[in-house]
Amino acid sequence: MTHSPGSKISRILRSSPAVGAMVLMLWLFAVPLFGISAHTLPALTDVLSNGASIWKDLIDSIIYTLTETFMGFVAGSLIGILSGILFWRSKKAEQMLLPIFVALQTVPIIAFGAIVVIWFGNGMASKVVIALYLTFFPVAVNTARGLERTDPDLIKLLRSFGASEMRIFRTVSLPTALSSIMTGLKVGIQLSLVGALVGEWFGDTRGLGTLLLQSLYFEDNERVWLLILVLGVIGQALFVLLSKIEKRYIWWK
Numbered sequence: 001m002t003h004s005p006g007s008k009i010s011r012i013l014r015s016s017p018a019v020g021a022m023v024l025m026l027w028l029f030a031v032p033l034f035g036i037s038a039h040t041l042p043a044l045t046d047v048l049s050n051g052a053s054i055w056k057d058l059i060d061s062i063i064y065t066l067t068e069t070f071m072g073f074v075a076g077s078l079i080g081i082l083s084g085i086l087f088w089r090s091k092k093a094e095q096m097l098l099p100i101f102v103a104l105q106t107v108p109i110i111a112f113g114a115i116v117v118i119w120f121g122n123g124m125a126s127k128v129v130i131a132l133y134l135t136f137f138p139v140a141v142n143t144a145r146g147l148e149r150t151d152p153d154l155i156k157l158l159r160s161f162g163a164s165e166m167r168i169f170r171t172v173s174l175p176t177a178l179s180s181i182m183t184g185l186k187v188g189i190q191l192s193l194v195g196a197l198v199g200e201w202f203g204d205t206r207g208l209g210t211l212l213l214q215s216l217y218f219e220d221n222e223r224v225w226l227l228i229l230v231l232g233v234i235g236q237a238l239f240v241l242l243s244k245i246e247k248r249y250i251w252w253k
Contacts, residue, residue, distance in 0.1 A: 020232075020233075020236070024044065027041070027044045028043075028044045028045070031043045031044070038221060038222075039221060041225070042221055042222045042225055046222050047222050047225045047226045047229065048226075049222075050220075050222040050223050050226050051226045051230075054223075057211070058211070058226075058230070060206065061206060061207050061208045061210070061211050062208060062230065062234070064124075064206045064207045064208075065193075065196050065197065065200070065207045065208040065209065066234070067124070068124055068127040068128055068131060068196035068199070068200075068207070069131055069189070069192045069193045069195075069196045069238075070192075071124075071128045071131070072127070072128045072129070072130070072131020072132040072134075072135060072192045072195055072196060073131060073132075073135050073188060073189050073192040075128065075132045075135075076131065076132035076133070076134070076135025076136040076139065076188060076192065077135060077136070077139050077185060077188060079132070079136045079139075079140075080135065080136035080137065080138070080139025080140040080143060080184065080188065081139060081140070081143050081181065083097070083101075083136065083140040083143070083144075084139065084140045084141070084142070084143020084144040084145075084146075084147065084181075085143065085144075085147065087140070087143075087144040088143070088144050088147040088148060088173075094144070101137055101140065104133075104137075105137050109130070109133075109134065109194075109195070109198055110198070112130070112133065113126075113130050113198050113199055113201075113202055114202060116129050116130050116133075116199070117199070117202040117203065122202065122203040122204055126199055126202070127195070127196050127199030127200060127204070127207075128196075129199075130195040130196070130198060130199040131191075131192040131193075131195035131196045131199070132192075132195075133195065134188075134191035134192060134194060134195040135188035135189075135191055135192045135195070136188075138184045138187040138188050138191065139181065139184040139185060139187075139188050140184075141184065142180045142181055142183050142184030142187075143177060143180070143181050143184060145180055146176065146177030146178070146179065146180025146181055147173050147174075147176070147177045149176055149177065149180070150172055150173045150176045150177070151172075151176075154172055155168055155172065155173075158171075158172065175252065178250045179246070179250055182242065182245075182246040182250060185242055186239055186242045186243065186246075189238045189239070189242060190235055190238070190239065193231070193234065193235060193238065196209065197209035197212070197231075200213070201213050208227060208230065208231060211223070211227055212224065212227045215227060
């Protein structure tokens with residue numbers, strides 16, 4: 001019996017919390033057992049203690065970074081979905097705009113981020129713009145490709161019964177594309193988090209990216225690993241959230 005890529009991803013997703021727990025247990029026991037130096041990998045207990053000592057700042061930073069992430073993700077997703085629909089409806093628009101979007105994506109995020117901060121300042125707005133920039137492209141491409149999978153014979157059949165273009169879009173084309181759109185959204189949410197973090201590196205007083213940069217500057221190894229752990233949990237949680245939404249509302253895929 002063969003399994004689709006989607007079912008394989010679902011099995012991996014279901015097992016990821018168990019894998020994460022195993023990694024933490026391995027981390028907990030391997031450091032003292034093998035005598036790993038704190039410079040290479042600090043003990044998990046020391047990392048968690050470090051987090052407890054700054055828990056108020058840590059929670060504030062998580063909320064701040066997630067706010068930037070979600071605002072950039074929502075805006076980027078809307079622009080991406082609308083762009084994907086435009087590409088699907090107009091090949092001329094796709095030929096004109098898609099190469100520009102591709103060229104923009106080849107610009108290193110560090111260089112683009114510097115320009116955005118110059119334009120929008122060091123506040124939250126610049127971080128949201130960077131998150132938006134990284135989000136919209138995968139969403140746009142997956143939206144266009146998903147809509148292109150609509151069965152042309154089914155569209156012809158509905159037209160023969162007098163269905164309007166909007167009705168065909170709502171009842172056939174969009175449901176067909178939703179699975180592909182969700183794939184773009186799951187990629188986009190991770191990139192949005194990266195965009196928010198990178199934006200904070202250009203100058204801010206709050207956020208996980210700022211904490212990480214400060215930890216690197218002061219060579220606080222335990223805090224660096226704490227933030228890696230926190231960001232890993234956040235990234236996994238965001239992916240799981242979208243996957244559950246997909247499973248709940250796009251059941252027909």
